[in-house]
Amino acid sequence: MKILMIEDNKSVSEMMSMFFQKENWDAHFAYDGDEGVKMFKEDPDGWDIITLDLNLPxxxxxxxxKEIREVSQAVPLVMLTARDSESDQVLGLELGADDYVTKPFSPITLVARLKALHRRAEIVEEDAPHKSSETANDDQNFDVITEHFKLSTKTREAYLDDKAIEGLTPKEFDLLHTLAKNPKQVFSREKLLELVWDYEYFGDERTVDAHIKKLRQKIEKVGPQVIQTVWGVGYKFDDSSIKESEA
Incomplete structure (x- = not known):
């Protein structure tokens, strides 16, 4: 795995370098934001995962x-931050981070998170070559079909009343797939972290909430909202209340 770590604290970089070497990962380091963007853009399709410190010179x-996501929606991105501000962490997720880890952190925990994100990314890449000329009218090509919604895991496409939901990141698509294949089933945030991020619950639900917010914004561009909040419990997919006049 080829990893880019954008981190101005050289002690942290040196420590993580040892752990990356133990995993036989090809690790590269940038020590400020400008250098990090430059290294990424030199080979935007060559990185398997990126870790990004929030507070950089x-x-x-x-x-x-923001600049990474303007080039690639697919590369897994993990933010590392010493800040405790909830608004900073949520903003980082909304700008396209797949996850964040608060400093100080356990190197073993960070490696586990990176492995989980990389596994998910590999699944997406394995499916990508199968993309074909499927359309919203080819029902046999979709894994999830409800009265108003269709989703294909092969093409990574989703439609609401035959209108494509555009610009879904890998995590947003996986969230939508997890919810939609079990209509009306309520998922807790902890369960979604386990199913979509592929690791056990570490005590912070904002990762899920931020991704749900972005997913809803993209759904609302094409039709009524189908991701519902069940207060005090979690989230569910339900398109049964969509009226024909709204379709």
Whole structure:
């Protein structure tokens, strides 16, 4: 696995370098935001995963995340931050981070998170070559079909009343798939972390909430909202209340 770590604290980088070597990962390091963006853009399709410190000299982590996502929606991105501000963490997720880890962190925990994200990314890449000329009218090609919604895991496409839901990131698509294949079933945030992020619950639900928010914004561009909040419990997919006049 080829990893880019954008981190201005050289002690942290040196420590993680030892752990990356134990995993036989090809690790590269940038020590400020400008260098990180430059290294990424030199080979945007060559990185398997990126870790990004929020508080960087030059371009800060928020700007770096924005520029990375303008080039690639697919590369897994994990933010590392010493800040305790909830707004900073949520903003990082909304700018396209797949996950974040608060400093100080356990190197073993970070490696486990990176492995989980990489496994998910590999699944997406394995499915990508199968993309064909499927359309919203070819029902046999879809894994999930409800009265108003269709989703294909092979093409990574989703439609609401035959209108494509555009710009879904890998995590947003996986969230939508997990919810939609079990209509009306309520999932807790902890369960979604386990199913979509592929690791056990570490005590922070904002990762799920931020991704749900972005997913809803993209759904609402094409039709009525189908991701419902069940207060005090979690989230569910339900398109049964969509009226024909709204379709």
């Amino acid at each position: 030059g371009k800060d982590g928020m700007q770096v995340a």
